[in-house]
Amino acid sequence: MKLARVQPLLLPAPASRDESRAAPAPCFAVLEGATAWEVSGPFEGARTRTGRSWPLAEVRLLAPIVPTKVVCQGRNYVDHAAELNNPVPKEPLIFLKPPSSIIGPGEPILLPPISRRVDFEGEIAAVIGRTCSRLADADSVAPFLLGYTCLNDVTARDLQKADGRFTRAKGFDTFCPLGPVIETEFDLAHATIETTINGERRQFGRASDMIFSVDAIIRWVSRIMTLEPGDVVATGTPAGVGPLQPGDVVEVTISGVGALRNPVAPRES
């Protein structure tokens, strides 16, 4: 099932209709073919259809979830650790991106003037569906998952190196494109991830090449911080990271989920 958050568009009203009608508020929807069916909530049990629906062309897709936190995993593919001359970690290396950095499909990534090198990092992201805390190694993670989506862990590489920390480099507004949908029936074992710039392939990876599995990362994180419904856990980027330029269009595609496409623009100040 493809879950989305949609903003119904306010179309020009036919002359016979009330022209004062307001656009409906953003809502969760299940996408089927070319139709978005509103549901009362994203989580299991709340996915009751309200009866309202729109043609896909009459909604804008927003970031599919509003998390309390975005937990990211650094260096989870051997070839990416190697390209940045980093050792392969012995245990997960995590950092947080602020929820304020999230943007949806189609929204521009804004390059801050303070950085001379802003990189894309296409990643597979798990979305939590049930509160989870202190999972043991034997615990199954599947019951706590809502599904998977695409994430672009945009990074000011020069600031990351200068700071020796990730918070500033990965925390700018617009540095966390997310979407376009959450796939709730996802075949992680055979999933692939690809990042293109202006249609040209720059990154390609297989979920099976991760150093730490999604389950291992989620169990490990849950022993540090409680994961709430809607929280996002990104799983690291494969090799091929590179800089974004104003005017580029960057697209992160996960097989079976969809393509997350964002233009790139300069930020004025």
Ligand code: ZN
């Ligand atoms: Zn990353």
